[in-house]
Amino acid sequence: MTLRPVPGxxxxxRELRRSLTEAPEAERRSxxxxxxxxxxxxxxxxxxxxxxxxxxxxxxxxxxLTVLYLLVLDCDPERPRDPERDRFIQSKGHGSGALYxxxxxxxxxxxxxxxxxxxxLSPLGGHPDCRKVPGVETNTGPLGHGLPFAVGAALAxxxxxxxxxxxxxxxxxxxxxxxxxxxxxxxxHHRLDSLTVVxxxxxxxxxxxxxDTSGLEPLSAKWEAFGFTVRAVDGHDHEALRRELSAPPPxxxxxxxxxxxxxxxxxxxxxxxxxxxxxVPTAEEARRAMEELQR
Amino acid sequence: xxxxxxxxxxEATTTxxxxxxxxxxxxxxxxxxxxxxxxxxxxxxxxxxxLGEFAARxxxxxxxxGIAEQAxxxxxxxxxxxxxxxxxxxxxxxxxxxALEQIKADVAYxxxxxxxxxxxxxxxxxxxxxxxxxxxxxxxxxxxxxxTVVVPADPAETAEAVRWAHAHDGPVFxxxxxxxxxxxxxxxxxxxxRAAVLRRxxxxxxxxxxxxxxxxxxxxxxxxxxxxxxxxxxxxxxxPLDERAVRxxxxxxxxxxxxxxxTVRGGLGGAVAEAxxxxxxxxxxxxxxxxxxxPTGDPRFLREHFRITAAAAERAALDLxxxxx
Numbered sequence: 374m375t376l377r378p379v380p381g382x383x384x385x386x387r388e389l390r391r392s393l394t395e396a397p398e399a400e401r402r403s404x405x406x407x408x409x410x411x412x413x414x415x416x417x418x419x420x421x422x423x424x425x426x427x428x429x430x431x432x433x434x435x436x437x438l439t440v441l442y443l444l445v446l447d448c449d450p451e452r453p454r455d456p457e458r459d460r461f462i463q464s465k466g467h468g469s470g471a472l473y474x475x476x477x478x479x480x481x482x483x484x485x486x487x488x489x490x491x492x493x494l495s496p497l498g499g500h501p502d503c504r505k506v507p508g509v510e511t512n513t514g515p516l517g518h519g520l521p522f523a524v525g526a527a528l529a530x531x532x533x534x535x536x537x538x539x540x541x542x543x544x545x546x547x548x549x550x551x552x553x554x555x556x557x558x559x560x561x562h563h564r565l566d567s568l569t570v571v572x573x574x575x576x577x578x579x580x581x582x583x584x585d586t587s588g589l590e591p592l593s594a595k596w597e598a599f600g601f602t603v604r605a606v607d608g609h610d611h612e613a614l615r616r617e618l619s620a621p622p623p624x625x626x627x628x629x630x631x632x633x634x635x636x637x638x639x640x641x642x643x644x645x646x647x648x649x650x651x652x653v654p655t656a657e658e659a660r661r662a663m664e665e666l667q668r
Numbered sequence: 669x670x671x672x673x674x675x676x677x678x679e680a681t682t683t684x685x686x687x688x689x690x691x692x693x694x695x696x697x698x699x700x701x702x703x704x705x706x707x708x709x710x711x712x713x714x715x716x717x718x719l720g721e722f723a724a725r726x727x728x729x730x731x732x733x734g735i736a737e738q739a740x741x742x743x744x745x746x747x748x749x750x751x752x753x754x755x756x757x758x759x760x761x762x763x764x765x766x767a768l769e770q771i772k773a774d775v776a777y778x779x780x781x782x783x784x785x786x787x788x789x790x791x792x793x794x795x796x797x798x799x800x801x802x803x804x805x806x807x808x809x810x811x812x813x814x815x816t817v818v819v820p821a822d823p824a825e826t827a828e829a830v831r832w833a834h835a836h837d838g839p840v841f842x843x844x845x846x847x848x849x850x851x852x853x854x855x856x857x858x859x860x861x862r863a864a865v866l867r868r869x870x871x872x873x874x875x876x877x878x879x880x881x882x883x884x885x886x887x888x889x890x891x892x893x894x895x896x897x898x899x900x901x902x903x904x905x906x907x908p909l910d911e912r913a914v915r916x917x918x919x920x921x922x923x924x925x926x927x928x929x930x931t932v933r934g935g936l937g938g939a940v941a942e943a944x945x946x947x948x949x950x951x952x953x954x955x956x957x958x959x960x961x962x963p964t965g966d967p968r969f970l971r972e973h974f975r976i977t978a979a980a981a982e983r984a985a986l987d988l989x990x991x992x993x
Contacts (some may be wrong), residue, residue: 454748459752460749502777504778512774512777512778521774523747526745532750533751551738552739552770556739556743558734595895
C-alpha cells in the first residue's frame with residue numbers, strides 16, 4: 374500500500390457514525406446531505422484537476438457509498454485488511470472518483486492524495502487498484518467482475534463461521550455481462566444471505582439508455598427468478614438506504630437492492646444525460662456545478 | 669505427414685506411465701487435511717479434475733459453481749480475499765480461454781492468492797477437437813504479469829509443484845496433464861523459476877515442459893549414441909522464465925530445440941526465443957503445434973502428426989548442428 378490511513382481516522386469515523394446514528398432523523402438527513410454534497414464537490418474537483426473521469430456514474434453512486442461507509446460497513450480505516458471487516462466491492466470500477474472521495478472522507482487516506490487522481494504514478498488510477506488503495510478489495514474496471522468475487526467472499530465468511538457481510542455495488546448497464554448471472558445462480562444455490570447486491574439503477578450506460586441498448590427490465594423479476602430477495606430503494610435517499618442496507622436480510626437468500634438513481638445526480642444540467650458519462654465540465658459548467666453542490 | 673513413433677510398442681508397454689492428475693489430487697487431499705484454509709473450486713469438473721475424494725472428505729470446502737468459468741475464477745479470488753487458499757480446477761481450455769479476463773484482473777493484477785489448475789491441457793482431449801485442446805494457454809498466461817506459470821512434467825514434480833503453490837503467497841497457474849507420462853530420471857526436485865538439468869551436454873540443448881520432457885531425455889539418449897552431447901532442460905516454470913539457464917544454454921551449446929504440447933506461437937519456444945535473441949542469439953528449432961487447429965485424432969496420433977516426438981526432437985537437433993539425420 375502506498376497510501377496511509379489518516380491518523381486517528383478510525384476513532385473519528387466511529388464517533389461520526391455514532392453521532393449520526395443517534396441524531397434525530399431530520400438532523401441526520403441534513404448532515405448526510407451536507408456530507409454527500411462535500412464528497413461530490415471533492416469528486417468534481419478531482420475530475421477537473423485530472424481533466425478526465427466518469428462524473429455521471431460517480432454522482433449516481435455517491436449517496437450509496439456515503440451511507441455504506443459512514444453508517445453501514447463494519448470497517449476500520451486504520452486496519453483496512455482486518456480479516457473480520459465487512460467486504461464492500463465496487464464492481465463499477467469506473468466510479469473510482471466517488472469511491473476515492475468517500476474512502477478519503479472516511480479516513481482511509483489523506484484528502485490531499487485525491488489531488489493526484491489519474492496523475493502519472495498516482496496510486497489513484499482511473500480504476501481502483503487493491504494493491505495500492507486501502508479499502509479496495511479487488512481490481513475492477515472490466516465489468517461483471519464484482520459479483521463473482523463477492524460470492525467467493527461470502528462463501529469464505531460462511532466457512533469461517535463469521536457474521537461479516539458482503540456488499541457489492543454494480544452498475545445497471547454492467548448487468549449485461551453474463552458473469553453476473555453465473556454468480557447470481559451460485560449465490561442463490563449456496564443460500565448466501567450475508568450477500569447484498571446493490572444495483573445503481575440510473576438507466577444509462579456509456580452510449581445510451583440501458584433499455585435502448587440491451588434492455589434489463591423487468592429487472593426486479595429477473596433477480597427474483599434467480600433466487601434473490603429484491604427490494605427497491607431510492608438510491609439518493611440516505612434514510613431509505615440506511616434502513617435497507619442495515620436491515621438483516623431474510624435468511625436463506627441473497628439480497629438485491631435496486632437503487633433508483635440518476636446519473637449525474639446533484640447537478641441539474643448533468644442529471645440523466647448520457648453525455649455526462651465521462652464528459653469533463655468546462656470552467657463555466659464547473660462553476661455552475663459547484664454552486665449547485667453548495668446547497 | 670506422419671512421423672515414426674517415438675518409441676517402439678514394446679518399450680512403450682514396459683515403461684510405466686502416470687496420469688499427473690492422480691498425484692495432483694492426492695497432494696491436494698494431504699494439504700486440505702493439514703490446512704483448513706485449502707478449498708477447491710470447480711466448474712462441474714469434480715471427476716475430470718480428480719476431486720472426487722476431496723468432495724467426499726471435505727464437502728464443505730468444495731465449491732462447485734456449475735458450468736460457469738468466469739464466476740468460478742471470481743469466486744476463487746473472493747475466497748482468497750477471505751483468507752482461503754483456493755485451488756480453482758477446470759479443464760485448461762475453458763479455465764484459461766473463457767475466464768482469461770478474470771485471471772488477468774481478479775487474480776494476477778489483484779495479486780490474489782489463487783491457484784489456478786488447468787487440467788488436461790495440450791492435446792489431451794484428442795479427438796474431441798480443437799475446442800477442447802488447450803494449446804494456447806501458455807501463450808495467453810505468460811503474457812500476464814505477476815502470474816507464475818508452472819507445468820510439471822511427472823507425478824513427483826506435480827506433487828512438489830502443488831505443495832509449493834500452496835505455500836507460495838501469490839497467483840499461480842498449474843498446468844496438470846492427463847496424458848500418461850513416465851517418471852523422469854534423474855528426479856530433480858521442483859524449484860520455482862529454475863530449469864532442471866536432466867542431461868548435461870555441450871553440443872545442443874533440448875528444452876521441454878510437461879509431457880514433452882520425457883521425450884527429450886529419450887532424444888538425448890539417442891543422440892548420445894550418435895556422439896552428440898545434448899543438454900536437456902525441464903523448464904517447468906514457463907513464467908517467469910529461467911533466463912540464466914537459457915543464456916547458459918546459448919553460450920555453452922550451439923543451438924536450442926524446444927518441444928511443447930502447445931502452439932509454436934508464443935509458448936515455451938517463444939519464451940526461450942525472446943531470451944535467446946536478447947542475451948545471445950543462437951539457432952533454434954521450435955517444435956509444437958504449427959499454428960493450426962488440429963485434425964481429428966487421439967492424443968498419441970496428434971503428437972506424432974505434429975512431430976511432438978523424441979524422433980523429431982532428435983532430427984531437429986541434428987539439423988541444427990548441420991548433421992545428416
